[in-house]
Amino acid sequence: MSTNHYRLIKPLRALALASAAALAFGLGGCGGDSDQPSTSASGGATTETASSETAEASATTETTAPAATTEETTEVAGPELSGQIIWADYGGATNAARQAAYFDSFQAATGVEVVSAALEATIMYSMLEGQAGDYDAMHVGLPDVYNSLEHIIPLDAAVPRDDNLPAEAQDYAFGSFAVGQVMAYLPDTFPDGGPQGWADFFDTEKFPGKRALPGSGAMNGLVLEAALLADGVAADELYPIDYDRAIAKLNSIAGDVVFFTEYPQLQQLLLSGSVAVAYGPSGQFTSLIAQGESVTVCWDQAFYSFNTITIPEKAPNPANIQALAAWMGDPERQADFAQRTFYGPGSAAAWDYIPEDVWDNIVTAPSHTNLILEDSKSRATYNEEMINAYAEWLTTVG
Amino acid sequence: MTALRESLGKSGWAVRLAAGLAAFILFAVPALVLVATSWTEQRFALFPPKGFTLEWFGEVLTSKKWLQPFGRSATVAAIGTALAVILGVAAAIGVSRLRSSRAARAWRTVMILPLAVPPIALGVGLYNMGRWLNLSDGRMALLILGQMISALPFVFVLVAGAITRLDPNLHKAAQTLGANSWLIIRKVELPLLGPTILAAAVFAFVVIFDEVVLAVFLLPPGVETLPVTMLRASQETMTPALTAASTVVSLLAVLLLGGSQMVGRGKKGGADAP
Amino acid sequence: MAGADKGVVAKAQAGRGTVEKGVLLLPVAVALVAGVLVPLVVIVVASLQDGGGAYRETFSSSLFRAALGRTWWMAVIITLGDVLIGTFYALAAASARRGLQALLLGALMFSMWTSVMVRSFGWMLLELPKGALYWLAHTFFGRSEPIELYQTVGGMYPAMFAMMLPFIVLPVLAATRNVDADQLKAARTFGASTWLTLRTVTLPAIRPAIVSAGVLVFVMSLGFYVTPLLLGGPSNLTVSGVINLEMRSANRPDLGASMSVILTTATVVVYLVSDRFFRVSEKWG
Numbered sequence: 001m002s003t004n005h006y007r008l009i010k011p012l013r014a015l016a017l018a019s020a021a022a023l024a025f026g027l028g029g030c031g032g033d034s035d036q037p038s039t040s041a042s043g044g045a046t047t048e049t050a051s052s053e054t055a056e057a058s059a060t061t062e063t064t065a066p067a068a069t070t071e072e073t074t075e076v077a078g079p080e081l082s083g084q085i086i087w088a089d090y091g092g093a094t095n096a097a098r099q100a101a102y103f104d105s106f107q108a109a110t111g112v113e114v115v116s117a118a119l120e121a122t123i124m125y126s127m128l129e130g131q132a133g134d135y136d137a138m139h140v141g142l143p144d145v146y147n148s149l150e151h152i153i154p155l156d157a158a159v160p161r162d163d164n165l166p167a168e169a170q171d172y173a174f175g176s177f178a179v180g181q182v183m184a185y186l187p188d189t190f191p192d193g194g195p196q197g198w199a200d201f202f203d204t205e206k207f208p209g210k211r212a213l214p215g216s217g218a219m220n221g222l223v224l225e226a227a228l229l230a231d232g233v234a235a236d237e238l239y240p241i242d243y244d245r246a247i248a249k250l251n252s253i254a255g256d257v258v259f260f261t262e263y264p265q266l267q268q269l270l271l272s273g274s275v276a277v278a279y280g281p282s283g284q285f286t287s288l289i290a291q292g293e294s295v296t297v298c299w300d301q302a303f304y305s306f307n308t309i310t311i312p313e314k315a316p317n318p319a320n321i322q323a324l325a326a327w328m329g330d331p332e333r334q335a336d337f338a339q340r341t342f343y344g345p346g347s348a349a350a351w352d353y354i355p356e357d358v359w360d361n362i363v364t365a366p367s368h369t370n371l372i373l374e375d376s377k378s379r380a381t382y383n384e385e386m387i388n389a390y391a392e393w394l395t396t397v398g
Numbered sequence: 399m400t401a402l403r404e405s406l407g408k409s410g411w412a413v414r415l416a417a418g419l420a421a422f423i424l425f426a427v428p429a430l431v432l433v434a435t436s437w438t439e440q441r442f443a444l445f446p447p448k449g450f451t452l453e454w455f456g457e458v459l460t461s462k463k464w465l466q467p468f469g470r471s472a473t474v475a476a477i478g479t480a481l482a483v484i485l486g487v488a489a490a491i492g493v494s495r496l497r498s499s500r501a502a503r504a505w506r507t508v509m510i511l512p513l514a515v516p517p518i519a520l521g522v523g524l525y526n527m528g529r530w531l532n533l534s535d536g537r538m539a540l541l542i543l544g545q546m547i548s549a550l551p552f553v554f555v556l557v558a559g560a561i562t563r564l565d566p567n568l569h570k571a572a573q574t575l576g577a578n579s580w581l582i583i584r585k586v587e588l589p590l591l592g593p594t595i596l597a598a599a600v601f602a603f604v605v606i607f608d609e610v611v612l613a614v615f616l617l618p619p620g621v622e623t624l625p626v627t628m629l630r631a632s633q634e635t636m637t638p639a640l641t642a643a644s645t646v647v648s649l650l651a652v653l654l655l656g657g658s659q660m661v662g663r664g665k666k667g668g669a670d671a672p
Numbered sequence: 673m674a675g676a677d678k679g680v681v682a683k684a685q686a687g688r689g690t691v692e693k694g695v696l697l698l699p700v701a702v703a704l705v706a707g708v709l710v711p712l713v714v715i716v717v718a719s720l721q722d723g724g725g726a727y728r729e730t731f732s733s734s735l736f737r738a739a740l741g742r743t744w745w746m747a748v749i750i751t752l753g754d755v756l757i758g759t760f761y762a763l764a765a766a767s768a769r770r771g772l773q774a775l776l777l778g779a780l781m782f783s784m785w786t787s788v789m790v791r792s793f794g795w796m797l798l799e800l801p802k803g804a805l806y807w808l809a810h811t812f813f814g815r816s817e818p819i820e821l822y823q824t825v826g827g828m829y830p831a832m833f834a835m836m837l838p839f840i841v842l843p844v845l846a847a848t849r850n851v852d853a854d855q856l857k858a859a860r861t862f863g864a865s866t867w868l869t870l871r872t873v874t875l876p877a878i879r880p881a882i883v884s885a886g887v888l889v890f891v892m893s894l895g896f897y898v899t900p901l902l903l904g905g906p907s908n909l910t911v912s913g914v915i916n917l918e919m920r921s922a923n924r925p926d927l928g929a930s931m932s933v934i935l936t937t938a939t940v941v942v943y944l945v946s947d948r949f950f951r952v953s954e955k956w957g
Contacts, residue, residue: 086619091630115620118630121920122522122928123615132529134619144923210801215906216913218921258801259823261902264636265796267442274801274818287635291441384922391735391917394906401853403767405874407866410767417764417776420757424834425779429786431804432794445797445804485700492696495689505697507944512708513891514939515715516915519932522718522925523711547707550700552888556843559884563850563877579692593846594881601839608787628787636793644790651785652778 081110085320088119089139093287097340102175106327112320127312128152135312136321137175142166142306142376143383145173153311156322160329162346164364165306166376173308174325177337178344180282180363181222181303181374187296189276197301198230201277202249204256209276212269213250215259217391222303222374223250223279224386229301229372239378243389254397270295286342286361297361304344304363305374338362429648436642443636454642464627464643471624474538475607478546482602485546486553487595491583494561509554512547520544521615528616541616545609549602553595560594561587712936719929726930736914736931740938743910746900747893750832755886757833758840759878765841766848784838792899795831796822799903828904836893840885847881848874887946894939911935 087103089095095116103114119139127133128140128148145152146169154171155161161170164178183201185194194200195207204211214221225238227249233242258275260266266280267288278285282302288295309328311321327333334345335353344364345351351366359365379386406413431445436454438447458464489509496502512520524544527533533540564587572582588595610625617626624647628640719726730736765776783791798804801818809815821827851874859869897916900908911931919928 088619090633092632092634094634095630117619118614118617118622118626120521120614122518122925123525125923125925147923215901217917259901259906261898261906262632264442264632264634265902267635268444268797268800271442271444272800272802274803274822283634384924387917387922388735391909391914395735395738395909397905397907401856402763402848402851402874404860405856405866405869406763406767409866413760414764414768414772417761417768418772420761420837421776421779424830424837425783427804428791428794428798428831428834429779429782431798432786432790435797443793443797446807481703485703488696489700492693492700495693495696503944503947506947507940508704508709510887510891510940510943511704511712511936513888514894514936514943515708515712516895516912516932516935518912518916518919519715519929519936520708520711522919522929523714524707526714527706527710543703543707544711547703550703551891552839555884555888556881559843559880560847562880563847579689593849594843597842597846600842604784610789625787625789628789632789640790641794644786647787648782648785652781655781656774656778 081112081320081323083317083320084113084115085136085317085324086134087114087116087137088124088135089116090119091116094283094341094343097337098175101333101337101340102324102328105333106324109327110320110323112323114324127314128310130313132314133312134316136315136317137309137311137324140173140308140310142169142173142308142374143380145169145308145310146377146380147383148310151313153313153315153318155311155325159322159326160331160347162308162329163348164344164346165308169306169308169376173306173310174346175309175328176306176346177341178304178306178346178364180297180299180344180371181226181280181305182282182285182297182299182363183277183279184270184285184295184297185277186270186273187294189273194296194298195277196298198226201226201279202230202253204253207277210256210258210274211253212260212266212275212278212280213257214280214390215261215394217387217394219261219263220386220390221279221281222305224390225303226279235372239375240382241386241389247389247393250393251397257397259394282363283342289361290342299360299363299368300370301372302363302368302370303372303374305376305379306346307343308346432641433645436638436645438638441635441637443638443641454638455646457639458643458646464624464639467622467624467627468643468647470621471607474542474545474623475603478542478549478606479599479603481542481546482549482553482606483595483599486550486598486602487557487588487591489550490554490557490561491587493558506558510551513551517548517609517611520548521612524612525615537616537618538621541612544612544616545606548609548612549605552601552605553598556594556598556601557591560591564590715929715932718925719933721926726926727934730927730930730934733914733927735909736911739909739911739914740935742908743894743896743912746832746896746908746910747890749829750836750893750896751886751890753829753833754836754840754889755882758837758885759844759882761837762841762844762848762878763874765845780838780841783834788835789898791835792831792902795827795834795899795903799827823903823905825904828900828908831899831903832893832896835899836889839889839892840882843881843885844878847878850877852877887943890946891939891943894935 087098089098099114099116107113117134119135123133124135124138124140125144127135127138128144128151130151140148142165149172152172155174159174162174162176163170165173165176183195183198187194189209190207195203200207201211213223224241224243224246227246228238228242229235231245231249233245258269260269260280263281263284266278266284269275270278270285271288271293282297282304285295285297289297309325311318311325315321329347331345331347331349332353334347334350337343338345338350338354339358342358342361342363344362345354354362356367359367364371403410432443434447435443435445437450437452438444439449439451439453440447489505493502493505496505515523521544524540528537528540568586568590569582572586577585608625610623610629613623613626614629617623622630624643628643631637632640761776761780765773768776786794796803799819799822800806801820801822803819803822805821806815806819809819855873856869859873864872895912897910897912900910901913912935915928915931915935918924918931
């Protein structure tokens with residue numbers, strides 16, 4: 001009977017030995033990592049990521065404005081800058097685009113290393129309430145900016161403002177980019193013309209097929225608003241939300257909804273044909289288009305809102321991050337970022353550098369004439385309430 | 399084992415068929431779907447895959463972006479596992495020596511706590527503790543402590559369970575023969591607990607290797623473990639690099655364990671031959 | 673004289689026992705205080721910041737209350753299901769010939785070493801209305817109707833069973849070592865039925881492993897969050913899901929903290945009750 005046990009025991013014992021070996025080997029390596037003041041080791045990794053993904057992006061987007069040409073145009077604050085910046089965001093292609101459009105050239109010009117870190121929302125919120133933490137720059141939605149103005153460091157006078165932002169936010173946010181909340185479908189699904197506007201999204205008789213909607217209260221996006229618009233509420237009368245009315249509209253298609261819990265799932269839902277029409281952030285769909293998939297995005301009645309970068313009160317490297325903010329205010333660099341991500345630029349002047357043939361993929365393109373700007377101030381007021389209402393609705397369906 | 403096989407008699411094949419089906423449906427099919435998406439020529443993981451390319455494996459196996467976090471995760475998991483095994487086994491044996499059943503129960507309850515506290519709460523707690531202690535440079539140690547603690551219940555609970563099956567007379571007999579406590583632990587208890595300890599060690603390693611919540615809270619900026627790299631890579635697109643990376647990890651683990659199984663069997667045969 | 677000696681020896685032994693216990697238990701006590709008790713105090717303090725208001729709000733939240741019951745039943749179903757599947761899986765692996773055993777353990781290991789996030793994603797690809805299952809049915813049986821499995825209870829439980837199964841199988845497999853081969857042979861010789869042998873010889877030997885692995889799986893299952901939402905649909909919001917919502921999105925760390933404290937307390941109470949219960953059952957075994 002013992003031979004049999006050895007089949008299990010032996011491999012496990014070997015694993016223990018391997019662990020012990022790794023332990024001996026690892027102690028050195030690990031200590032080395034944590035002792036490093038900045039992140040020279042992983043900085044290399046970040047750079048490499050960026051360059052490989054940049055190649056990817058430029059291969060698919062055809063037109064890529066060279067970031068290097070703008071280096072001389074923006075002067076950098078004094079030569080006394082050194083050290084690093086801790087940049088907290090959600091990673092992915094957007095971070096790679098930042099690296100290519102902004103960070104690499106900034107690093108070369110100033111010697112300040114931009115270290116990207118995974119943003120933990122609870123740490124972000126604690127820093128927005130004035131507590132200390134690692135982050136110099138944090139990816140924050142405009143509603144949260146409005147809720148935390150007193151704990152955000154205003155931009156220096158030298159930092160060019162993102163003039164597409166609402167006036168009262170311009171001193172507190174940079175690196176902003178406009179994200180659409182749109183619906184999209186495969187052109188094959190509706191050969192005679194697809195849904196136009198939110199009423200069509202909720203009309204499963206005219207446009208049959210499953211709908212994709214966010215499956216978490218946190219991701220409620222502008223679903224409640226879309227339901228109200230579809231039900232005939234005027235765009236300037238959405239708040240305070242009439243929950244009964246919005247939920248009733250949502251319930252009218254409840255049997256036809258497939259939910260996503262992370263944004264990338266939208267791509268699987270749509271391309272596999274599991275849903276006919278998908279609701280979600282525009283970047284998910286435009287990146288499919290950039291990769292050669294044929295996807296139709298409905299820009300008519302599309303919502304857009306601004307994601308921004310803010311400097312928390314206790315940012316460890318305030319001088320460095322102000323310099324980077326100035327660097328990122330340059331319209332030409334913003335145009336480069338917009339072409340890599342298809343997010344709308346924060347600076348109006350950036351449109352001068354974006355070729356017209358990519359306009360249609362960018363939500364805030366001048367050619368999109370029927371857009372609705374998210375009322376971020378109202379969202380700031382009703383955020384928790386809306387999260388809970390949508391979460392409650394979700395528990396009654398699916 | 400043959401005796402067990404014979405004891406199942408005619409029902410044995412049914413049990414084995416059912417297990418085979420379970421393995422197929424619960425483990426093999428989902429794994430095959432994932433592996434298939436890792437050779438697609440598309441830029442996102444989707445089934446069925448389109449075309450065939452090893453590009454994603456190439457990316458994962460050659461870029462520092464993936465290799466460095468992999469090495470770091472393996473190191474952290476190895477340290478955490480070693481600590482969890484030492485502390486967990488010691489605690490299980492120590493608790494078995496307690497005379498007061500109330501004390502033993504209190505210990506068993508406290509040992510389950512790390513699993514009962516939601517990871518995000520543990521993350522918030524450890525993060526704030528680190529700030530108060532001003533542990534800016536010791537954060538890696540704090541992360542290892544947190545992940546080790548999360549793995550501790552696996553070792554303790556399983557080993558404590560196995561101890562209850564040990565024959566109490568063994569302990570007494572050894573004592574009568576003059577063996578001191580450490581000798582008893584080393585020569586009597588640990589060998590008998592071996593298979594369970596090693597199963598627990600595998601769990602501890604897997605749990606720490608895949609831990610992401612505490613890692614996001616506690617890792618120094620710019621330092622990533624593999625799950626954090628995977629998390630950040632997955633935020634906007636489910637890239638096939640993710641499924642390629644997890645395929646590599648799983649293959650490596652199975653080959654490592656399977657390979658050592660072969661070696662173990664060979665050695666065993668040799669030792670038994672005389 | 674001899675009696676006095678005995679006393680000294682006994683005292684020395686008792687002293688050594690205390691030292692032994694101290695050496696065995698002190699390090700882990702320190703680690704537990706630093707690694708879980710202090711963080712827990714931090715959370716309790718955070719939850720009490722407005723004098724208990726967070727607890728009142730938590731208890732009046734229908735989202736939380738519903739999630740608590742849902743999470744409990746989910747964990748019960750996963751634990752019972754996996755104890756059953758896992759025990760037989762382990763017995764099959766222990767009794768199988770080399771080839772089948774390698775397959776059973778290989779499939780389990782491969783799955784277990786895949787990141788939980790990626791595994792959930794794999795189940796999604798499998799279960800999508802036009803996912804891998806549909807593709808199989810379409811390719812081999814010409815099915816053209818989408819498969820209605822994704823985001824149903826039937827789509828959720830297999831994935832969760834699969835995720836927790838290794839935590840039953842490996843400990844039970846390790847425990848099959850305790851099964852006494854002589855007793856098994858004796859039972860066979862005396863003509864005991866398969867069922868009787870299983871119940872009286874095999875099961876008592878592996879029962880502690882089943883129970884302790886079951887406890888682990890139960891407590892772990894109380895923490896499920898992403899998988900039920902993704903594969904079972906958003907109506908399967910668990911307590912961990914609500915806690916994440918409060919802490920990461922609604923910016924209500926106080927609510928998240930009080931919910932965490934309540935979930936932890938509830939888990940500990942359940943554990944205490946079952947510990948009492950199972951300790952008794954061990955004496956029967």
